[in-house]
Structures are given as C-alpha cells and as structure tokens.
Amino acid sequence: MANHPAIVAEALSKHFGRVDALSGVCLELPAGTVLGLLGPNGAGKTTTVRILSTLLRPDRGWARVAGFDVVKQAAAVRRLIGLAGQYAAVDAYLTGRENLQMIGRLYGLGRRAATRRADELLERFDLTGIAGRLARTYSGGTRRRLDIAASLVADAPVLFLDEPTTGLDPRGRVAVWQLLGELTARGASLLLTTQYMEEADRLADNIAVIDSGRVIATGSPDQLKAQVGGDRLELKAVPGDDPRRLARALAGLGCGPLVVDEVAGRIVLPVSDGPGILPELAERLAVSGLRVADLALRRPTLDDVFLTLTGHPGAGAARAEDPPVNSGPGSELQGATNEHR
Amino acid sequence: MSTADLDTTGHIAPASALANVGVITGRNLRRLVRVPTLIALATAQPILFVLLFTYALGGAVRAPGGASYIDYLLPGLLVLAIGFGASQTGVAIAEDLSSGMIDRLRALPIASGAVLAGRVTADAIRNLFVVGLMIAVGSAIGFRFHAGPIAALAAVALAVAVGLAFSWLNALLGLQVRDPESAGLAGLFPIIILTFTSSTLVPVATMPGWLQAFAKVNPITVVVDALRVLCLGGPTAKPVAEAVAWIAGLLVVTVPAAITRYRHTTAA
Numbered sequence A: 001m002a003n004h005p006a007i008v009a010e011a012l013s014k015h016f017g018r019v020d021a022l023s024g025v026c027l028e029l030p031a032g033t034v035l036g037l038l039g040p041n042g043a044g045k046t047t048t049v050r051i052l053s054t055l056l057r058p059d060r061g062w063a064r065v066a067g068f069d070v071v072k073q074a075a076a077v078r079r080l081i082g083l084a085g086q087y088a089a090v091d092a093y094l095t096g097r098e099n100l101q102m103i104g105r106l107y108g109l110g111r112r113a114a115t116r117r118a119d120e121l122l123e124r125f126d127l128t129g130i131a132g133r134l135a136r137t138y139s140g141g142t143r144r145r146l147d148i149a150a151s152l153v154a155d156a157p158v159l160f161l162d163e164p165t166t167g168l169d170p171r172g173r174v175a176v177w178q179l180l181g182e183l184t185a186r187g188a189s190l191l192l193t194t195q196y197m198e199e200a201d202r203l204a205d206n207i208a209v210i211d212s213g214r215v216i217a218t219g220s221p222d223q224l225k226a227q228v229g230g231d232r233l234e235l236k237a238v239p240g241d242d243p244r245r246l247a248r249a250l251a252g253l254g255c256g257p258l259v260v261d262e263v264a265g266r267i268v269l270p271v272s273d274g275p276g277i278l279p280e281l282a283e284r285l286a287v288s289g290l291r292v293a294d295l296a297l298r299r300p301t302l303d304d305v306f307l308t309l310t311g312h313p314g315a316g317a318a319r320a321e322d323p324p325v326n327s328g329p330g331s332e333l334q335g336a337t338n339e340h341r
Numbered sequence B: 001m002s003t004a005d006l007d008t009t010g011h012i013a014p015a016s017a018l019a020n021v022g023v024i025t026g027r028n029l030r031r032l033v034r035v036p037t038l039i040a041l042a043t044a045q046p047i048l049f050v051l052l053f054t055y056a057l058g059g060a061v062r063a064p065g066g067a068s069y070i071d072y073l074l075p076g077l078l079v080l081a082i083g084f085g086a087s088q089t090g091v092a093i094a095e096d097l098s099s100g101m102i103d104r105l106r107a108l109p110i111a112s113g114a115v116l117a118g119r120v121t122a123d124a125i126r127n128l129f130v131v132g133l134m135i136a137v138g139s140a141i142g143f144r145f146h147a148g149p150i151a152a153l154a155a156v157a158l159a160v161a162v163g164l165a166f167s168w169l170n171a172l173l174g175l176q177v178r179d180p181e182s183a184g185l186a187g188l189f190p191i192i193i194l195t196f197t198s199s200t201l202v203p204v205a206t207m208p209g210w211l212q213a214f215a216k217v218n219p220i221t222v223v224v225d226a227l228r229v230l231c232l233g234g235p236t237a238k239p240v241a242e243a244v245a246w247i248a249g250l251l252v253v254t255v256p257a258a259i260t261r262y263r264h265t266t267a268a
Helices: A045-052 A074-080 A096-106 A111-124 A140-151 A170-185 A197-203 A221-228 A243-249 A274-288 A302-310 A331-340 B014-034 B036-057 B069-098 B101-106 B114-140 B148-177 B180-196 B209-217 B219-232 B237-263
Strands: A007-016 A019-029 A034-038 A060-065 A081-084 A158-162 A189-194 A206-211 A214-219 A231-237 A259-261 A266-271 A292-298
Touching: A007 A045, A019 A034, A019 A045, A019 A060, A019 A189, A019 A206, A019 A214, A034 A045, A034 A197, A045 A060, A045 A158, A045 A189, A074 A081, A081 A140, A096 A111, A096 A140, A096 B014, A111 A140, A140 A158, A140 A170, A170 A189, A170 A197, A189 A197, A197 A221, A206 A221, A206 A302, A214 A221, A214 A302, A221 A302, A231 A243, A231 A274, A243 A259, A243 A266, A243 A274, A266 A274, A266 A302, A274 A292, B014 B036, B014 B114, B036 B069, B036 B114, B069 B101, B069 B114, B069 B148, B069 B180, B069 B219, B101 B114, B101 B237, B114 B148, B114 B237, B148 B180, B148 B219, B148 B237, B180 B219, B209 B219, B219 B237
Parallel strands: A034 A189, A034 A206, A081 A158, A158 A189
Antiparallel strands: A007 A019, A007 A060, A206 A214, A231 A266, A231 A292, A259 A266
8 A cells, every 4th residue: 555656547538428528637646645636517527536436437548546446456446445426425314323334334344343433433523413313304514524424434545525515504614624634634545626726725735727627737735826826916996997997007016917807897916925915005006096995815716726727717616606516527617618708 | 454355356255245235225125114205105006006996997897717806906906016116216226326325335345236136125125015015905805815825925926026127127227317207207108008008907808909919928918917827726837937937037138237237327
C-alpha cells in the first residue's frame, strides 16, 4: 500500500452516445492526501468517480487504485474503497443503524461485529440519538452524514466522496466539512468532488480543475489561486451610474484584467494582496469623486477560476445554489456555453 | 487490511454470495412491511381478485369437466395475482437505481447477482404469503383441493416458482426502463397480454381458432393448466413437466440477462 499512490489515472476517456464525458483525464492522488476534483455540473466529475470506483469502464486509458487496476482487478479495488456517491444513497425504510449494519454484513462482518461497527460510526457522526429512526425522517444533512458513515464501514484506505455538500444548508455543510477534516487527519486518502472553490480550498491538499471532460489545471489551493489571481474586489456602482466610469477610475489597479458587468452595474477586479489594495482604492475613489453602492473583497469563486482558466464561466458555478440536476454528462455545460455565446 | 491476501479475480465464495443474498433479502422484507400503504394494497389486491372474478364471471363461465368455477378459477388467479405483483420487483429495482443505492451496492465487494437475487427472494416470500391468503379466501367461498396434500403443496411451490421467473423478468425491465413508474407499467404489459390470451379466466376452447393456437402454447396457459391438475386432480406428470420446463427456460434467459445488465448500470 505504502508503495502505491492511492489513485493513478492515465488518459481516461469515456463517451455516452455522442457526448464525450471524459477526454483524457489524468490524475494522481498520493496516499494519505486529499484531492479535490473541482468543476461545474457536467464537467465529468461523477464519471471520473464512477470509473475509479469500478462502476463504469473507461473507453480508453487506465486507472489504478492502491495499485490495482479498476477494470481487471475490480474485485480487489472494491475491497479497498469507500464510496459516497452523488446522491445520499441510504435506504429510507431502514433505520440509521440498520443501514450501517447492512453495509457491514455485506462486507462480511458477523451480526455482532456489524452492530458494533455501526454503533461506533453512529457515535462518531453524532447520530446515536436518532439511530433507531427510519432514515426517511432524516433531514438532508443528516442523511448525508449517514451516507458518509456508510462509506466508512469497512475503514477502507481510499475514499470517494462525490459532491458531499451539494444541496446542504450552510450548517450542514460546515458539519460535513468538520467530519471530513477529522477523516483526513486520520490518514485516509480522499478524492472529493465539488463545485465550490471554498470547499476544495478548505479540504484538499491538491486540486484538479475539470471542465468538459478535461483536467485544465492542477495544483495546491494556493498555487491555483495564484494562477487565477488571488482575491476578488467587487464594486457596485450607484444605481444609474455607468460602471465603466468606475472601471476607468480604477484602471491599472489589481493584478489582472478588470471585468465590467454593465447589466448588474458591477465591476470585478482580481487582487493579489487582499486588503492591501484598500488604501489605494480609497484614494482613487476620492480623486475621481465617484461613489459606490457596495464594495466587497472576496475569495475567488469557481466562476472566477473558470473565467480565468477557460475564458467562459462554469455552468455549475453560475448555478451553484441550484439543487443538483440530473443532466446528461456534458449536456448542461454545452447548453450554458452556447447561451454564453 | 493487507493487500497480499486479496483475491483479485472477482470470485466470491458461494457461502459469502449466499450470505449477501440473505442480507439483501432481509433488507427488502423490512421495506415490504414498513411501507404501510404497500402492504395494505398488496394484501387487498389478491383478495379482490378472488372475490371479483369469482362473483363477476362465475355466472357466465361454465368450467370444463363440471368443476365449480372457483375450483377452476383459483389456480389461474394465483398466477394473475403473482404476475401483477411481480411488477413491484421492477419498481423496487428501478428505485434503487435512481436513488443511487445500486451504485453504492455495486461498489461493495459482493456477488454481482446478490442485489437482484435478494430482492427476488423477498418477493418470493411475499408471494408465498399471497398464495396462502388467496387459498384461505377461496376456501371461505367454496374452493377445495381435490388431489391431496402433496399435490396441493406442489401447486403452491409451482405458483411461487413462476413468481420467481416473473420477478427476474421484471428486475431486468426495471434496470432497462430505469424510471420506477414506467417500470411498474412495463411489467404489467406482458402479464395482461399473456393472461387474457391464456386459460386463466376462460377455457381455451371458447376462443376463436387463431387465438387458440397461441393460447395453447402460452406459458401462462401451460403453468395454469399444471396448477389446475394439481388442484383438481388428473394426470399431472406431463403438464407439470411442461410448466417446470417453461419456468426453467424463462429463468435461464432472464437471470443472466438481468445480472449482466446490473453489472453495467449506474444511476443517471
């Protein structure tokens, strides 16, 4: 185990009908680290996870998990992975405890061992109080916690979590983040897919940005953020004012091209040194005599990353607050790209 | 976990495969009894079949050989009720597919047929209950076994066996159709068509000649006729052998097809 990276994927390709879901994805996840696979809906995240977790066969390319080929040695791979898929796949008509017991029994644990393991996980995931209730009565966040617990029953060394926080409210999201932080502190290798830059930033050692079935950038969160130009300064013109005047007044400020959104009356400016920009900004505004309705300094979002890396906004980022959509792979992204044109 | 002792061939020992099926069967039986509307409707439907068909058609149809209509009808109704109920197998499998449950189970180191076999086994147990219930209701309105206890037990076994074949067919349909509601409807088509072109409700001799040709080789006719001789008496060897051959033939086609489909299916 120690000799092998947790995951190596080489030139994975997969098409569904005429849609290329993956076109040559390469990934590497060193054992004991967290890789965030970041991209919008339809980028190929779920297809990648399904190939790596033996659910789908790639058309071309290969992948190994803990040294085992995901196609030729699928049975061995299944013994070494835990998967929490795109949906919180728990049985609604079983209790929380029964769900975990069932998975334990399927891994070959005896009745008593499966119950012991279930109780351990329920305790760790703060589900003991509701362990005897049917999972259909759980909130979305609680179901997700149970779902992640189910992926940990076998204590597998390699974990796949496909959009673990999509559809959760902010509190549920923070709870899942804490949980994943604890997990990785225990040395598990984790591949996490997400639409949220913030999530990848917080949890991942390395990030691979995926778009239209290709990995378009990889690196640590800091490297990636440096690549997309650090934080974003967002200013909103006073209603009725032309935001282009604001843009002219601030020309040359920041570390990258300034984007004007005339419809929203807003300009966005990449800045590398965060709040360090503020004194000069204040001076420029004072000199120009322009007023602003709103001002915010924020972390780059997936939208910013996509705009920088691809020149087009990510479909998922634009709709990051929508519930997950069952779109065919690639279809939504294509649609959004066409709209953009 | 050491990787040295891993079996990388994908082979799952028969004992573990059987244990896997047992766990999945238990899961599905729990679901069956925990959905209150489902259990109520699943119980009411077979009872209604017995009462409605007997009283609505009983006056119009003259059973061959002078048997009472309920004696003639009940073996056919068993197959009808089991056939209708089997669409639930397809619905459940399609639900497991769309909820992501099948993705979760497919990523586990278990026998690839276990998930379907467990569901089908749970449905066979439900069918045993349905058959018992229909015989009890039938008995209350005049049904009797005329060929002795062993033939009666063989009739129950044959009814449950044909249910297995229907369930595997519906498991395949559920994986193919994917949408739970469509899967339920898709499962009813073959049953409705085959039942009404068989000896289930009326003697084949009353049908037009072109339909008789089909009705005589219709698997439902073959199974219902075998059930009738087991219930009413008469030479059993040939009809029962033909029925078993049909059921075995259906299983030989549907089981591998469903398992192969399962191994290549993921949620949308």
